[in-house]
Amino acid sequence: MSDTNGTARIGVYVCHCGTNIAGTVDVKAVADFAAGLQGVAVAREYKYMCSDPGQELINSDVREHKLNRIVVCSCSPLLHEHTFREAVEKSGLNPYFMHMVNIREHDSWVHSDRKADATNKAKDLVRAAVRRVRYHKPLEKGHVSIDPNVLVVGGGIAGIHAALTMANAGKHVYLVERDATIGGHMAKFDKTFPTLDCAACILTPKMTSVKAHPNITLWTLSEVTAVEGYVGNYEVTVTRHPRYVNEDLCAGCMQCVEACVYKQPRFDDEFNVGLGKRKPVYIPFPQAVPQIVRIDPETCIEFKKGTCKKTCVEACGDRHAIDFKQQDEVVKVKVGNVVLATGFQTFDPNRLPYYGYGSYPNIYTSLEVERLVNASGPTGGDVLLRDGTHPKSVGIIHCVGSRDENTNKWCSRVCCMYSLKLAHLIQEHTEAEIFNFYIDMRTPGKGFEEFYQRMLKEGVHFIRGRVAEVTDWALDKSEEGKLVIRVEDTLSAFVRRIPVDMVVLSVGMEPHKDAVEVRRLFNISCGSEGFFTERHPKLAPVSTFTDGVFLAGCCQGPKDIPDTVAQAGAAASEVLASIDAGSIEIEPNTAYVVEDACSGCRTCIGLCPYHAISFAEETKKAAVNPVLCKGCGTCVAGCPSGSLRQNLFEDEQIFEEIEGVLDYA
Amino acid sequence: MPEEKFEPKIVAFFCNWCTYMAADSAGISRMKYAPNARVVRLMCSGRLDPQFVLEAFAKGADGVLIGGCHPGDCHYQEGNYKTLRRVNLLKRVLREMGIEEDRFRLEWISAAEADRLRTTMNDMVEKVRALGPLRLATAEAVGEEVAVR
Numbered sequence: 143m144s145d146t147n148g149t150a151r152i153g154v155y156v157c158h159c160g161t162n163i164a165g166t167v168d169v170k171a172v173a174d175f176a177a178g179l180q181g182v183a184v185a186r187e188y189k190y191m192c193s194d195p196g197q198e199l200i201n202s203d204v205r206e207h208k209l210n211r212i213v214v215c216s217c218s219p220l221l222h223e224h225t226f227r228e229a230v231e232k233s234g235l236n237p238y239f240m241h242m243v244n245i246r247e248h249d250s251w252v253h254s255d256r257k258a259d260a261t262n263k264a265k266d267l268v269r270a271a272v273r274r275v276r277y278h279k280p281l282e283k284g285h286v287s288i289d290p291n292v293l294v295v296g297g298g299i300a301g302i303h304a305a306l307t308m309a310n311a312g313k314h315v316y317l318v319e320r321d322a323t324i325g326g327h328m329a330k331f332d333k334t335f336p337t338l339d340c341a342a343c344i345l346t347p348k349m350t351s352v353k354a355h356p357n358i359t360l361w362t363l364s365e366v367t368a369v370e371g372y373v374g375n376y377e378v379t380v381t382r383h384p385r386y387v388n389e390d391l392c393a394g395c396m397q398c399v400e401a402c403v404y405k406q407p408r409f410d411d412e413f414n415v416g417l418g419k420r421k422p423v424y425i426p427f428p429q430a431v432p433q434i435v436r437i438d439p440e441t442c443i444e445f446k447k448g449t450c451k452k453t454c455v456e457a458c459g460d461r462h463a464i465d466f467k468q469q470d471e472v473v474k475v476k477v478g479n480v481v482l483a484t485g486f487q488t489f490d491p492n493r494l495p496y497y498g499y500g501s502y503p504n505i506y507t508s509l510e511v512e513r514l515v516n517a518s519g520p521t522g523g524d525v526l527l528r529d530g531t532h533p534k535s536v537g538i539i540h541c542v543g544s545r546d547e548n549t550n551k552w553c554s555r556v557c558c559m560y561s562l563k564l565a566h567l568i569q570e571h572t573e574a575e576i577f578n579f580y581i582d583m584r585t586p587g588k589g590f591e592e593f594y595q596r597m598l599k600e601g602v603h604f605i606r607g608r609v610a611e612v613t614d615w616a617l618d619k620s621e622e623g624k625l626v627i628r629v630e631d632t633l634s635a636f637v638r639r640i641p642v643d644m645v646v647l648s649v650g651m652e653p654h655k656d657a658v659e660v661r662r663l664f665n666i667s668c669g670s671e672g673f674f675t676e677r678h679p680k681l682a683p684v685s686t687f688t689d690g691v692f693l694a695g696c697c698q699g700p701k702d703i704p705d706t707v708a709q710a711g712a713a714a715s716e717v718l719a720s721i722d723a724g725s726i727e728i729e730p731n732t733a734y735v736v737e738d739a740c741s742g743c744r745t746c747i748g749l750c751p752y753h754a755i756s757f758a759e760e761t762k763k764a765a766v767n768p769v770l771c772k773g774c775g776t777c778v779a780g781c782p783s784g785s786l787r788q789n790l791f792e793d794e795q796i797f798e799e800i801e802g803v804l805d806y807a
Numbered sequence: 808m809p810e811e812k813f814e815p816k817i818v819a820f821f822c823n824w825c826t827y828m829a830a831d832s833a834g835i836s837r838m839k840y841a842p843n844a845r846v847v848r849l850m851c852s853g854r855l856d857p858q859f860v861l862e863a864f865a866k867g868a869d870g871v872l873i874g875g876c877h878p879g880d881c882h883y884q885e886g887n888y889k890t891l892r893r894v895n896l897l898k899r900v901l902r903e904m905g906i907e908e909d910r911f912r913l914e915w916i917s918a919a920e921a922d923r924l925r926t927t928m929n930d931m932v933e934k935v936r937a938l939g940p941l942r943l944a945t946a947e948a949v950g951e952e953v954a955v956r
Contacts, residue, residue, distance in 0.1 A: 253842045
């Protein structure tokens with residue numbers, strides 16, 4: 143099987159990774175041990191194998207010592223396998239003649255308390271790799287072509303920016319949005335920190351461009367329901383939910399909304415987070431894109447009882463845009479790459495009953511206050527309590543559902559800054575006295591700290607301490623009819639009671655509750671908190687472990703608008719780079735059939751979820767299509783005659799590895 | 808009786824996308840766990856040929872741990888279901904061979920579950936330590952037989 147049996151000349155390289163590995167594992171002992179293994183021609187340790195001089199070490203040794211196999215003991219192959227394969231290729235060897243041993247993530251980092259054991263573990267793993275690598279075969283990388291069309295999932299600022307960037311570069315983009323309009327959370331914000339420019343003024347022109355762009359197909363009220371294929375060649379199924387208004391016929395005149403049998407709006411308006419009302423036939427907000435009305439079947443009389451006078455249809459007249467019989471429509475598109483920009487949801491403060499949200503009427507979430515201070519909001523920009531009066535004092539509680547062991551442990555990154563912004567806006571609108579209750583002020587960003595200083599000068603109060611509770615239980619006259627915030631002021635070290643008229647809960651960001659479905663659809667992973675995992679936290683922040691699927695915005699983790707836009711641009715340029723390259727290399731770790739041994743039993747065919755194995759009638763043998771095969775090896779393990787094999791995971795290689803780790807003689 | 812200083816030798820087969828990544832993530836979080844396991848990386852737990860397990864026991868492993876993605880989360884759609892099927896059958900074979908149940912374990916550990924990886928590793932080592940070294944009466948003979956390939 144092996145073409146080096148007896149003649150293997152293996153080079154082993156043990157990386158210090160600074161002190162990351164060498165601080166725990168005795169790298170010299172490991173290299174010395176490796177030097178004594180059968181077939182090893184040279185074994186070295188070096189500070190940073192991934193650096194240029196480290197890679198050059200391999201290069202010169204291959205020439206000088208006529209090496210034909212390489213073992214690199216360093217970090218996880220998920221991090222640097224590609225780097226070292228390239229280095230090996232540059233030295234003139236087949237890149238697949240290299241095997242990596244993970245002695246950092248799987249060894250030095252987790253056993254730093256047991257150095258001798260860690261060194262022994264490294265030796266066992268090296269021995270296994272040295273035995274395995276002898277059986278490595280030369281392999282050729284496969285190539286697949288890239289379909290230039292792109293799918294963007296989510297029409298918030300991240301999806302909008304990514305879609306426009308790619309469309310401007312001449313690529314066709316399918317933008318899929320679940321709501322009736324694009325715009326996402328940003329469309330609901332009043333002003334943006336720290337510059338206080340109006341969110342709508344910077345966002346709505348971009349929304350309009352999306353609709354007008356000849357290279358963008360915009361599908362609202364739509365969801366991705368199936369994804370098939372592989373990088374460069376995805377086939378995506380999109381289910382378009384009925385709007386009950388024909389998008390091609392509606393002109394957005396809104397006469398139907400006027401004519402609705404409900405004379406007054408009376409249903410909770412989602413865009414104004416329940417603070418305003420709308421009719422069953424409505425446009426989410428005046429600048430919505432597309433500018434097309436929607437009929438909500440949950441509230442429309444015609445859908446509930448079938449007895450409505452349908453004054454909306456009358457008002458629409460000859461356009462005939464209203465269609466109560468619309469059904470889900472399923473469309474399939476072929477795309478080469480996908481950008482996921484599915485965003486976040488805000489923390490539900492009902493989970494923290496001691497803050498009284500839902501019990502006391504004048505407690506609002508920060509998102510609700512965004513709508514209250516907004517000129518196009520339900521109060522026309524007037525910050526009003528539920529009884530219609532203006533608050534004279536307002537408490538803003540930071541870190542609601544952030545930095546909390548009981549709810550979400552992470553910092554949501556934006557709440558400190560938007561709390562400062564809301565403090566400024568509420569003060570501007572009402573001249574109320576504002577109290578901020580914070581754990582730490584976190585203002586890292588361009589112009590952020592300056593904004594904080596400005597708020598200090600504007601007379602906003604800052605009290606350091608996590609609020610214990612919000613209550614209406616008055617202890618004296620000054621507290622009567624007020625909401626009392628109980629907090630330990632940790633700077634002056636006593637417990638305070640601050641009576642206010644209005645409380646704002648600065649709710650954090652968390653993953654959508656159905657983010658897990660998206661994760662499964664696109665075959666990517668997420669961290670324990672549920673945000674999607676990037677390929678590398680520093681070096682591949684918008685890529686995922688699934689080739690051709692990229693991330694933008696808060697679906698990857700909490701971030702502010704500038705960071706979201708930067709990430710969306712990065713994701714777009716990754717996609718553009720892949721399209722311009724025209725093709726992408728794919729791993730050759732596919733399955734193949736040894737025809738002589740195949741009995742034609744067809745066991746493997748049912749095992750393959752990708753229909754990559756077919757039965758060749760003329761030869762009565764199985765045949766693997768390497769383009770469809772994704773290299774899981776399930777068929778290989780299931781083949782009763784051993785005639786199915788997997789490149790890079792051949793039985794011999796794995797058996798050598800097993801024996802290698804166990805052979806302590 | 809287990810010897811006092813017995814350190815069991817565990818061979819672990821981890822799928823690339825979930826459990827191997829969980830182990831990477833445990834490293835990144837600098838978690839500490841028992842150093843007994845030696846990981847063999849497979850692309851999918853579905854690649855696990857039952858022979859690998861038999862080979863490991865025959866060549867001196869005291870325990871074998873398989874790690875894959877949770878049901879429904881397989882990177883290759885359904886490889887882990889095939890693993891489950893094979894593992895259930897294999898467990899019966901191992902029982903016939905006199906290999907205690909705690910020596911062979913299949914765990915679903917997602918990339919997000921570094922802590923679960925840590926506890927599984929520690930728990931497995933403790934259980935196998937309590938069982939003591941695997942003494943297959945005819946380890947060599949069995950090894951010859953099952954290692955036919």
